[in-house]
Amino acid sequence: MVRKVRPEPLVFSPQGEGAASGRVGERPLAKYNGAVKAIAKARPEPGVDIIDIREPELKSGHVKIRVEKGSVCGTDLHIYSWDRWAQGRIHPPRVIGHEFCGTVVEVAPDVTSHQVGDFVASESHIVCGQCKQCLAGQAHVCINTVILGVDIDGGFGPYASLPAQNARIIPAEVPREVASMLDALGNAVHTAMSGPIEGRSVLITGMGPIGLFSVGICRVLGAEKIYATEVSPYRIALAEQMGADVVLNPAQEDVPAALRRLESHGVDATLEMSGHPSALSLAVDHTRPGGRVSLLGVYPENSEPIDINAVIFKGLQVQGVVGRQLWQTWDQMIDLLVNRGLDIRPVITHQRGFDEVQAAMESLRAGQAGKIVLDFAGAA
Template sequence: MKAILKEKAGPGFIMKDIAKPEKLGPRDVLIKVRRASICGTDIHIYRWDEWSQSRIKPPLIVGHEMAGEVVAVGEAVTRVKIGDLVSAETHIPCEHCIQCQTGRMHVCKNLEILGVDRNGVFAEYTVVPETVLWKFSPEIPLDFASVMEPFGNAIHTSLVTDLTGKKVLITGAGPIGLMAIQVARASGASLVITSEVNEDRLKMAEENGADYVINPMKQNLIETVYSITEDGVDILLEMSGNRKALIDGLECVTMGGEVSLLGIFGGSIDINLDSLVIMKGITMYGITGRRMFDTWKVADELLKSKKVDLSKVVTHVIPFEKWESGFELMLNKKCGKVVLNFDE
């Protein structure tokens, strides 16, 4: 089978022919990959940045967002059968730690990540444990099913609190931020403001339903938000991982507001907790992954009912063998979500 690998330490990937997986454990499932999408984690590994160097052990098949078809199952598998169309949770839990036993598998103490700690899905076939598989509704197109994992990030970040009738600021309009705009709208937010420095993505934010878009390189974010809202926003969804975006975003939150953090900052940051959080009575949530499988159920319903339209986020669908052009789009940030089509 063809697969995209981080074959050795250093920047870049390679596509090559490798052996198709044959041996399945009792609870393993062999998936024929139909679609796979490129995410920020794949870009980190492609660039071979400091995080990748400390985490990735080549050779490794990369990629972790996918939709595919079950073609073989282990002897103890009961949740899926041959022919089922599935997407996969990328957080692979141990199922034994206290977090797993108390409904928090997404923060398993012994968590492995698909395409990071074990072979991923940028291959014609992949093997995953049945624990992480989600049988998505047949009404959902494969292109959209392949991005249910990052869509779940947008849902978890947005819906950790009640957005009904709330004024929301989203800092960062990458693909997950764009998805969060639609989630906020579908969840009854009264106002959605989006902050982003990339003009192409600001335009996409408007297309995805933002009421106001702000480029903080051209406008003062704090002054602009208060001119729109008078008292600030009720909710901040931080998607950028940018220190100034976080600090300015906290300044924009009204007294007693709420903050949901998804962006990764890449190290420690210095903020005035006294004035920005404690004295304002702000509630903060740290978000990682998706709740298994509460978030997936919400994602399925939003897509099935077409309350969220991911055609405004999935901007490119390209053949698997032209994967290099997909990475070029992602590296240049000239796209929303890029999906690799294995059927072409």
């Protein structure tokens, strides 16, 4: 039996077109009766809208938070662009946003873990707690996972109601803008800490935000050498700021030759963050025998040719990484931030008001941003 996590549908009313018909997308809409603004995929087409909604109702087992800051993710960009994945997965109207932080303003009577005033950050994967994976401590691959801002309404509005365990209590010394993206940072922590890093040489392919976070994580974990690959000059500069020893640019140099020169026996671990097929081959070719290849980047095609016999004869440990281990990754992440000096703020290149979401999406699409934080102070 799967615990029901789908909240009552919010009452939507888009501004402008569509309001007259009372319908947008697939679900009927009530007339305007909400007093707060939220960022939503209101129509099954490219773009996002700022719409008026009611405050979400508090359900049993949930806490309601006043959202302070949200962070725009690659997933949000897929939804904004309305690509094939988004069209198959998102049912408008849907409030988007799965990376956010805020303060608890209401606690359901059956919740004992939280108090009004707690500062929390979102874990976007709502898991069932009852499937074989959940019972085995592998809730990050729960077969009944429901994702905030994708399958149900998310947190890009002034208020969000979510299951108490998905609102992680965060120490006050973690800056608000950092707390807004712990869901994403957790992907990097999970990947990097899936094997030993201290004293190891590490190759990190792809300097998107998760790759950039991984550089910082490997640095504070005591990696001996950190090699990165990236084509965008903007992101190469960020990788250097985050502590990469060498950043190789496949558009400008022969990266395999450079890696043979720098690490003739191969690196101890490769963290593949790019989803680029050439990086997958690079990982297999340049990880030392017995080393680890951790794959987080998602590839455009489901089948990619790799030298599978090299994987076997080199005895590589190849692992897929998804989400965050619940809740070990969160504990590791808070330790890195509070006790180990992990500072991801160089990756946060823009902070904007929530009503500037379109501009934020466009600068992400142009590759001219690291992480963008939206402020929801004015949304209520």
